[in-house]
Amino acid sequence: MQSSQAGSHMIGREEELRALTDAYGLAVQSKPQAVVVAGEAGLGKTRLLREFLNGISGTARILSGQCVDLGPLATPYAPITAVLRDLAGETGLAGLLDLAGPGRDALSLLLPEAGMPEPGNSTANLVLEAVSTVLERAAEGRPTVVVVEDLHWADESTLAVLSFILRAFNGGQFLLVMSYRTDDVHRGHPLRAFLAEVERGRFAKNIQLGRLNREQVRQQLEAITAAPADYELVENVLSRSDGIPFFVEELAGLGACASTTELPSSLRDLLLARYERMDEPVQYFLRVIAAGGTCVPHALAEHAFDQVEDGFEASARLAQQANLITIDGDSYTFRHALLREAIHSDLLPGERTRFHTRYAQALENQDPARRDTAAIAYHWDAANVPDKTFKASIDAMGEAWRSFAYTTSARMGERALELWDSVSEPEQMAGMPRYRLMGRTAGAHNLAGDGERSLAVIRLAVRDPAATGPERARLLAAQATYLGINAKPGSEPLLREALELVPPGVDEKLRARLLNWLAARLMLSGRLEEAVAEASEALELATAIGNAEERSVAANLRGVSRIGSGDIAGGREDVEAAEHLAEGHGQALLRFRVNYSDALNLLGLYDESIEVAEAGIERARQLGVARTSGAILSSNAVDPLFARGDWARASALLERNLQLSPPSSFHGYLIRSKIWLTLWGGDVAGAEGLFRRWESLLRELAAVEMQSRLHFAALRAELAWAGGELDRAWEEVLFVLGPDFRPLPGYDLPLLALAARVLAARRRAGTQPAMAQPAGDDESRLRAVLARDSFWPTHAAWAALFDAELGGRLGTGDDPAAWHRSEGLAAALPAHLRHYIGLRAGEAELAAGRRMEAAAALRAAVDGAEALGARLVAGLGRDFAARAGLSLDGPRHRPNTDELTEREHQVLALVADGLTNRQIGERLFISAKTASVHVSAIMRKLGASSRTEAAACLLARK
Structure with missing residues (x-):
């Protein structure tokens, strides 16, 4: 100091x-x-x-x-x-x-x-x-x-x-x-x-900072006393101060301290030594200031000082001259917090009550706009006045909530609950029953991120017999929400019980909200038809009462669930309607953009998914929330950016959003993307390490969300496959054949393709499947699941990859034609798989004895993977080429580059029918921009200068 x-x-x-x-x-x-x-x-x-x-x-x-x-x-x-x-x-x-x-x-x-x-x-x-x-x-x-x-x-x-x-x-x-x-x-x-x-x-x-050594203590003593410090003085001060500069200073300030017998015997004595040398009026002033805190405004201190006013100023001046306090603007500050603590602990019980009471009263008399309710609660608590502490705690709880200081709000609520039975008429003073105070306290804990405490308090509130009807329903819904947020099961039965307490005609707004919450839980658990039914009822009810926000949420949930169930056009219509209904309702609009961008990504509409997310990010920037709400939307842009092939941009967004510590579920999604990127980026050991670190969070999400369960199985299987543990990989992918599996096409199609990859690898390794049935039965069962998803826009691409993985006479993926068919549809797949397919096509070409074609395919796959950042694919390609004795130093192009892909044939047929790029996109479930790219490629390959000429080329070929 x-x-x-x-x-x-x-x-x-x-x-x-x-x-x-x-x-x-x-x-x-x-x-x-x-x-x-x-x-x-x-x-x-x-x-x-x-x-x-x-x-x-x-x-x-x-x-x-x-x-x-x-x-x-x-x-x-x-x-x-x-x-x-x-x-x-x-x-x-x-x-x-x-x-x-x-x-x-x-x-x-x-x-x-x-x-x-x-x-x-x-x-x-x-x-x-x-x-x-x-x-x-x-x-x-x-x-x-x-x-x-x-x-x-x-x-x-x-x-x-x-x-x-x-x-x-x-x-x-x-x-x-x-x-x-x-x-x-x-x-x-x-x-x-x-x-x-x-x-x-x-x-x-x-x-x-470390303590001073002997030489530094000597230097400090000499700087303070302006005189040489002899050996005995230095040793005595070093021994008593332990090299702590403040204590060296205090000891030097005591004057004659050459012998140990003249030094204070304890730290407390040392801290109080200079204070005790002052006259009683000054000591009294310091005790008043100590009750106010380390730094006390003059007006507050003057109000708390209950002796002669002239004595206040005189004592303040003497305390400053004695170097016990400093003047900081219009406030009195103790030279060191330790000194304040020692004086405060020395207060007599009557003084403690009197001083803190006067501080509390002074704070209550301040301008309401600048009144510090938390400090008022502190002083009444220190004065041991339960009624006043209780009321101040309730006020401070509300004020902290309004300023989003949720931890403080929760603590104030806990303090009020502790005092509930110690005050008279607590319900009247609080303006609410105990169960509602417990509910608000639990809500503050939840928003502060203390999931366990929020659940503990809300359970107590639910058990309060005074909570009945809609009030109990709200508490049950809150408990269900906190369970979901903390990735714990049990939300659905609580929400159903809450709905029973709010029958039609009782509280329609609450009922609509409960129905939406239930629909959301059902959607996340993969029970899509049930989710559609509950969201439809919520939509009908919210429409009847004119609640646009709940209508938006209901349309959003129903739309996403309908998309997953197969009604893609109807689902998109619902979700797009949710956007208009959400105007003016920030949370509903955020929910729309998050859900819709995710749905578009799963449909393979990567460009549109990114557009929706980026529109939300821009809106968040305009509202000044780019680093909070905008971060959640940014996280939804990560996966489609990876899928489209913008790995550098996706990686930057991923790292940025991880640094901003989003809510736990979004954090889990981002961590999953980080592990995936690390794996396909070529660092298998690093990906394994990240997975082990975050496995508990990912497992918790998987326990309450079917989409996360499917991602969890895929991630574990890919890690095992990359590490050569095919048995473990097989165990993971078999989830799609288990009793707990619920189909979500956008999520299970990638897992089915991965299952085919692992099955083919096990066949090549000569390993029998872990299940009792023959391998052929496993394949047929996987194909049955694959067939159920045939309505999904990207099904053809995933099915072609599945067929290629298990193609050939032995079902091990050695049919070049199957891989080339997969290449023709690979534009609908994530970018890294396009190069993986090229790699497998090269392997199949070699198996067919076509070394030149194999080398060309491998060369293109390795080059493309390197450019993308998919070093796992590049490494696999180089290793295979080295084992096969193939050179990758030849010309960097693929054969037959002028042949139209299967997708381009589809686009050309629609061009010949006179469809615009937008109409082509709607027909093929791709964006208009992607359709335009396909048309440009077709015209280049055919040498056509117009769409009409391209259509004529098609007729000529027929």
């Missing part, structure tokens, strides 16, 4: 100061940096930061915020609000709001002086985005340093903002510096998870 005794020269921190300066240098080059300064209490973290900031104060904008020691009732976002107010002091409030752009409404939740959000505006999840955007834009034109001290006291909402900044910051001259006290971060402390994330993601540099 800076003090009059500390001297002008900082001792023993040269290397740490240099690390901070280096980080600032990189930030000035528009390479955003973050630094965490850690150390025990008293090691000089604040002194180091002040030394650093003094050195850059002439060039940088410095914004500071300090976390407050209010225990579990800490005010949400307190240091973030302080940082924003610092910035507003420079730019003006209007300038600050301009920096926030579309996120200004969310910013007003942290700065009440900015005005209330506009009615109807949804600001959920925008606080993180708004703060990050403001700081990023502020750092565009001037180096900006944000300092947040004492993270060990930070609330989870503050940590969430800092975590988001670390992961989302894109540019600007920005440096974030944070500090915390290591000895206060115990096992289970919320800061541990934040620090683990920071370290794991390498988002910040770590500076760990």
Whole structure:
């Protein structure tokens, strides 16, 4: 800490100061940096930061915020609000709001002086985005340093903002510096998870302060006393201080401390030694300030001080002169938090109650727009006034919820529940029955990401006998939702029980919502016909009551379920209607774009899928939520980008979205894509390692979602196949023949093709299938499942691949013609399989004795796979060529390049019928752009200059 005794020269921190300066240098080059300064209490973290900031104060904008020691009732976002107010002091409030752009409404939740959000505006999840955007834009034109001290006291909402900044910051001259006290971060402390994330993601540099050695203690003593320090003094101070600079300073400040007998016998005595030398009026002043916190505004301290007013100012001046406090603007700050803690712990019971009561009253009398309800609850709690604490906790819970500080909201709710039986008329004071308070507390836990606690609290609420009818239905629905979010089974029976409690005519809006929730669970579990029925009832009901949002959700769910059931045209009509109904309803619109882009991807309409997702991403950017809601939509663009062949762009999106830590289910989907990319990128061992790390999350998703179960089986089977474990791969793909399998064509067609790949590989290896039936029966059963999906637009392409895998006399994939037929339809398949098919075609050509054709096919497959990034295919191709003695150094082209593919024959026939590109796309379930590409290729191959000439070529061929 800076003090009059500390001297002008900082001792023993040269290397740490240099690390901070280096980080600032990189930030000035528009390479955003973050630094965490850690150390025990008293090691000089604040002194180091002040030394650093003094050195850059002439060039940088410095914004500071300090976390407050209010225990579990800490005010949400307190240091973030302080940082924003610092910035507003420079730019003006209007300038600050301009920096926030579309996120200004969310910013007003942290700065009440900015005005209330506009009615109807949804600001959920925008606080993180708004703060990050403001700081990023502020750092565009001037180096900006944000300092947040004492993270060990930070609330989870503050940590969430800092975590988001670390992961989302894109540019600007920005440096974030944070500090915390290591000895206060115990096992289970919320800061541990934040620090683990920071370290794991390498988002910040770590500076760990150590204790001073003997020579450094000597230098500090001499700097303080301006006199040589003899051996005995140095040894005594080193022994008592353990090399902690603050304690060295305190010991030196006691005066004659040459002998150990004159030194305080304990840490507490040391901390209080200088305090106890003051006259009683000054001590009383310090006790009042200690009850207020580490940093106390003058107005609050003056209100809490219940003695002569002249005594207040005189005592404050004497305390400052004694270097016990400093004046920070209009606030009194203890020179060190340890000193404040020691004085506060020394309060008599009557003083504790009196001082905290007066602070609570002073805070209650503040302007309502800036009233800190969490601090009020803290002071009433410290004063041991249950009724007041209960009411303040209820108020703080609501306020924290409205500002999306869900962890604080949950803690306030828990505190109120603990006091429920200790206060008179709790239901009247809370404005709600106990079960509703438990439901809201569970909801806050859920939104804060504490799934286990949300389930524990909601179960208690459901068991409350006072909860009946629609109220109980809402609690059951919440429990079902939390089970689904946390990938746990049991949602469906809860929702059905809830529906029984809300029969037709009781609460139609709630019933429509319950029906939609049930339809969603049924859809995810693969029970599509049931999902269509429930969504249809929800749609009819929502239409009758004029609820556009529930109508949109119902149309969306019904449409996606109808598509999966085979009614593709009707399903697309439903889903597209959902988009219009969702206007003005942010969550419904997000749901539409997520579901529709996924459905288009499964239909093989990769271009359209990307267009829908990108339209959502652009809308999210316009609304200022590109890094939150936009991230979820970005994640839905990843798979179609991979499928289309844009691997570089898909990889960049994937990594970006993983850094933003989306909700658990989306995180699971992204991790699955990451494992898949690692595998097909050629790092089989790395993919196995990633899978082991995230297997529990993927398994949990697979337990509640049929689509995830099919993906899970495919991923495990591909990993086993790539690792040469064919028996294990076979066990995985047999899921499609098991009793738990429910067909979802877009998901099970790839798994069926993989099953054929594994079966062929087992035949080549001479391994009998693990099941008792002959291999031929396994194949026929797989074909029966394949035939059930014949209505799916991409079925022909997947079926051709299936046939090629099991083609040839021995059913091992050695029929070149089958592979060439598959090549002709491969445009409908993901890009990596197109090169895999080329590889297998080359293998089959060699088996047929055509070495030249084999070499050409392998060469093209290897080149294409390398260009794409599918190094697994390229490696397999090179290995096969080496074993076969084939050279891959010949001409880089495939034979028969002017032959029309099967798909191009289909397109040409429709061109001859006079159809436009759009009509061709609708007929073949491809985009108009893809149809245009096919037409251009046909005209090039036929040498035709017009569509009419191309059609004439077709007639001539006939």
